[in-house]
Amino acid sequence: MATPDASEPTTVPLAGWESHFADGEGFRASDDRELQLLTQQLPSAAGARLLDVGCGLGGYAAGLARWGYDVLAVDWASSAVAAVRDRYQDLVPNLTAQRLDFTDEQAVGRLGADAFDVVTMRLVYPFFTDKRQVAERVRRLLRPGGAWAVTTPLAERLSARRYIALSVGEVGELMSGWDSGVWVDLEPGGLRCIVLRR
Template sequence: MTAASHPTEQAPGNGLSAPESVQNPVSGTERRPGGEFGPQAGAEGREALREQYAAAHWDRHFAAGKGFRPVDQAEMRLLTEHVQPRPGQRALDVGCGLGGYAAQLAGLGYETLAVDWAGSSIAAVRDRYTGVVPGLEAMHVDFEDDLAVAASVPSGAFSLVTMRLVLAFMADKPAAAARVRGLLAPGGAWVVTSSLAEDLPPERAHIGLTRDDVGVLTEGWGRGCWYDLEPRGLRCFVLRA
């Protein structure tokens, strides 16, 4: 995977292929190809994360009107450069929170489905945007529940799936990646926006992706690139089959 200001083509294979020397997708420092990412936290660690950030936690968070980092024009400009939206395409925003990012996707012309596992999130999105932002629908779906996703979200239907400040909180990241693959239309892109754990103070490192997480995230995609919204800030991964 390479850092780029425009999409970078990679050859298909087992994981993203790399040139002789590439930028480390975690830190931006140079690493030689062929490095290994360690295993993700085991079942005990995943269960602890699931308990800490259960739906009830997010229900309280969004019911209080709390969101995360606001979306700005620079972020959307970079996204547009990398995914090149076309009218009539469909987007899925997973973990939509209060809906600001999903509304921006709809503004780019996507028919946008915003999902979250917190009922208060979906209530807030509907209250803020129904009848105001065309092309935006909000649905209460637990994306970590295979049956719920299969019953509510059409497979192979989305040109874009986004997770903004969400993936770090998911207990089973390989399963989340597998679900995304099943939802993307041919040629579609998965865009993950996240802090990196190593760039955060220790007490906040749990809200960022670790090196192991990045290895899981990028495994098995044919093409991809990443870009930073600011130095040592949020990193955006753009992945295509």
């Protein structure tokens, strides 16, 4: 997959993601520590529905299902969804996967309003070009008291790969308009998880 210039807005063609996941390539895997830090900020897993947007090969979604969440893992790449279904058959019905283009208003609308207690986006949110629209969709999907967890690198710490990260200003924009927000630094100088409450 070609790496864009750090100063340009980025969209990755679907074909690029399809081949990436079909080749079994993932991204930085989550670990137990990251999941523990995250779940401390989320609603209780007991009976909670969780939507993992941009699930990739499903490791993060599987980890959250093992913590007790009822997880729907979605990705716009069919190869990613197939990988999740194949790798984590043992977690069904706590983990299901389906293809979903989160930029498609009608497709997201079919999930239903107030349908989830938690929405997660791990290493995904910076790739959306219309972030305000994404936030509005997440708000509609969340039940009152629900949480949106966005895990992302910070651009100021990743200048060579700016396109996969959020700037401090973008983090501020992301956090505005929510009832509350906290963040957890998952690794020094690197990954941050921002948890917003409706």
